[in-house]
Amino acid sequence: MHTLTRTARMTGLFYLGNAITGVLGFLVVRPQLFVAGDPDATLANLVTHDSLARAGVALELGMVVTQTLAAVWFHRLFRTVDSVAASGIAAFGLVNAIVGLVSAALLATAVEVSVDPVGDVAANVQVLYLVSDSLWGIGALFFGLWLVPMGWCVLRSGWMPRVLGWILVGGGAGYVLSAFIRYLAPDAQVVAEALAYPASVGELWMVSYLLVRGVRRQAPDEAPLPIVHTPTPVAN
Numbered sequence: 001m002h003t004l005t006r007t008a009r010m011t012g013l014f015y016l017g018n019a020i021t022g023v024l025g026f027l028v029v030r031p032q033l034f035v036a037g038d039p040d041a042t043l044a045n046l047v048t049h050d051s052l053a054r055a056g057v058a059l060e061l062g063m064v065v066t067q068t069l070a071a072v073w074f075h076r077l078f079r080t081v082d083s084v085a086a087s088g089i090a091a092f093g094l095v096n097a098i099v100g101l102v103s104a105a106l107l108a109t110a111v112e113v114s115v116d117p118v119g120d121v122a123a124n125v126q127v128l129y130l131v132s133d134s135l136w137g138i139g140a141l142f143f144g145l146w147l148v149p150m151g152w153c154v155l156r157s158g159w160m161p162r163v164l165g166w167i168l169v170g171g172g173a174g175y176v177l178s179a180f181i182r183y184l185a186p187d188a189q190v191v192a193e194a195l196a197y198p199a200s201v202g203e204l205w206m207v208s209y210l211l212v213r214g215v216r217r218q219a220p221d222e223a224p225l226p227i228v229h230t231p232t233p234v235a236n
Helices: 003-033 039-048 050-078 083-115 121-145 147-157 162-184 186-212
Strands: none
Touching: 003 039, 003 050, 003 186, 039 050, 039 083, 039 121, 050 083, 050 147, 083 121, 083 147, 121 147, 121 162, 121 186, 147 162, 147 186, 162 186
């Protein structure tokens, strides 16, 4: 296994970890704790399922760690293909990690408030969860932005199928647009969710390709250096 393939598979492993912690945190744990429009029910869930609530915080921290590592390894993987785009993947990915870090702090505060009450406990806990939810909604801007340079690097490198590159670019743009629609057109949530589907398809394909294939076998360990043309001297 050459260096580039090892780097690709490590990148895929971190990306998979990010996906797993995200699914468990958002689709498994959070729905069991947060009840929209019912602060008392949310508080009751936190008090009754304290361990689950703390696991939710740990999962968000896990997302922060895996997102950070994935961002760094994507830069390592694509830096010889397009240094600017690779830096964009890393920068936008680190912003995603910061979003997760702040969200984890909000959820941790909600857990602590449920144990050691401050003011209107139910209202405070509900607001903390709502802010966390809005933070992820607005953070969709950077979830989309980091996919665009990722797709561009796929297209430039030739290490993965070109269709995957276009899906990542289009899906990233759709993700960014969905963040605006969510707040500008609250009645068009179905459209906002539909715009995010291509990004999910692209990410799942990217994770699978990195883990199973790494990069195409004909890909060199390093991208070719640019050809520098030396001007021919003109005889006097």
